Amino acid sequence: MKKTAAVIFGGQSSEHVVSCMSAVNVISQIDREKYNLLLIGITEEGRWLYVDNEEAVADGSWKESGVCAHLSPDAVEKCVYIVKADSVEKVPVDLAFPVLHGKWGEDGTIQGLFEMAQIPYVGCGVLASAVSMDKFYTKLIADSVGVRQAAWEPVLGSELKDMDAVVERIEKRFAYPVFIKPSNAGSSRGVSKAADRQSLIDGLREAALHDTKILVEETIVGHEIECAVFGGGSEEVKASGVGEILAAADFYDLRRNTTTPSLKPS
Ligand SMILES: Nc1ncnc2c1ncn2[C@@H]1O[C@H](COP(=O)(O)OP(=O)(O)O)[C@@H](O)[C@H]1O
Numbered sequence: 001m002k003k004t005a006a007v008i009f010g011g012q013s014s015e016h017v018v019s020c021m022s023a024v025n026v027i028s029q030i031d032r033e034k035y036n037l038l039l040i041g042i043t044e045e046g047r048w049l050y051v052d053n054e055e056a057v058a059d060g061s062w063k064e065s066g067v068c069a070h071l072s073p074d075a076v077e078k079c080v081y082i083v084k085a086d087s088v089e090k091v092p093v094d095l096a097f098p099v100l101h102g103k104w105g106e107d108g109t110i111q112g113l114f115e116m117a118q119i120p121y122v123g124c125g126v127l128a129s130a131v132s133m134d135k136f137y138t139k140l141i142a143d144s145v146g147v148r149q150a151a152w153e154p155v156l157g158s159e160l161k162d163m164d165a166v167v168e169r170i171e172k173r174f175a176y177p178v179f180i181k182p183s184n185a186g187s188s189r190g191v192s193k194a195a196d197r198q199s200l201i202d203g204l205r206e207a208a209l210h211d212t213k214i215l216v217e218e219t220i221v222g223h224e225i226e227c228a229v230f231g232g233g234s235e236e237v238k239a240s241g242v243g244e245i246l247a248a249a250d251f252y253d254l255r256r257n258t259t260t261p262s263l264k265p266s
C-alpha cells in the first residue's frame with residue numbers, strides 16, 4: 001500500500017522563498033509509486049495551508065488556498081486535519097518531509113512537533129537541528145571536538161551601540177576581508193564580505209537585522225565543497241558524493257546563483 005508523505009514547505013523564516021524553490025525540486029523527485037503526497041505550505045505569517053496541486057507550489061498561487069491544514073501533535077492520531085469551509089477531513093500521514101529552511105524549520109522546532117506526534121520525518125533530529133542552525137553553537141561544538149574552522153569573533157547586536165569598540169576589536173584580530181554573518185540564518189541571508197571598515201559596519205548592521213548574535217570570521221580562500229552525511233547513532237554512516245559550490249558572485253548566495261551547485265559524485 002502507498003504511504004502518505006506530508007511535504008511541508010514555505011515557512012516563517014527569511015529563507016521562505018528558498019524553501020519554495022527546494023519544494024519544487026523535492027516534489028518532482030519523490031517516487032509516486034510509493035508515496036501519495038500531502039502538500040502543506042506555511043505562509044510567512046505562519047499559517048498552514050493545504051495545497052491541492054503541485055503547479056501551485058511552482059507558481060506561488062498556493063498562498064491563495066483558503067483551506068488550512070493542521071498537523072496534529074497527537075501521537076495516536078498521526079494525522080493532518082484539512083479544514084474546509086463546511087467540513088474537516090482527517091488524513092493519516094506516514095511520514096513528514098519538512099522542506100523548510102531556517103528558523104522554525106531547520107532548527108529543531110518543527111522536528112519537536114514530529115517527535116511529539118511520533119511521525120517519522122526526513123532530516124536531522126531535534127538536537128542536531130538546533131545545534132546546526134545556530135552557528136555560535138555549531139562553532140563551539142566543532143571547536144570542542146577538534147574540527148578546524150575559520151577563526152571567529154562573536155559580536156552581540158547590543159554591542160553595536162558602541163560600534164567603534166566592536167570595529168577596534170575586529171580589526172585587532174583580523175585583516176580584511178572578513179565575513180560577517182548572523183548566527184541564525186541560511187542561504188547567505190544577512191551574510192556579507194567586508195574589505196574595509198565601512199563595509200564591516202554596514203555588514204554588522206545588516207546581520208543584526210537577522211539575529212541578536214553575529215559572527216565575524218577570517219576569510220578562507222579555496223574551493224568550497226559540500227557533502228551530506230546520513231545515519232549515525234545506531235545506523236551505518238553514509239556520505240553523499242562531494243559537490244563543489246560554484247558561486248555566481250563574490251561568494252555563494254543561493255538567491256543569486258543562476259545554476260544549481262554541481263553535484264559530482266566522488
Ligand atoms: N569564513 C569564510 N571564508 C570564505 N567564504 C565564506 C566564509 N564564510 C562564509 N563564506 C561564503 O559565504 C557563504 C554563506 O556563508 P555560510 O556560513 O555558509 O552561511 P549560510 O548558513 O547562510 O549558508 C558561503 O557559502 C561562502 O561562499
Ligand SMILES: [Mg+2]
Binds near residue numbers: 187188
Ligand atoms: Mg552555507
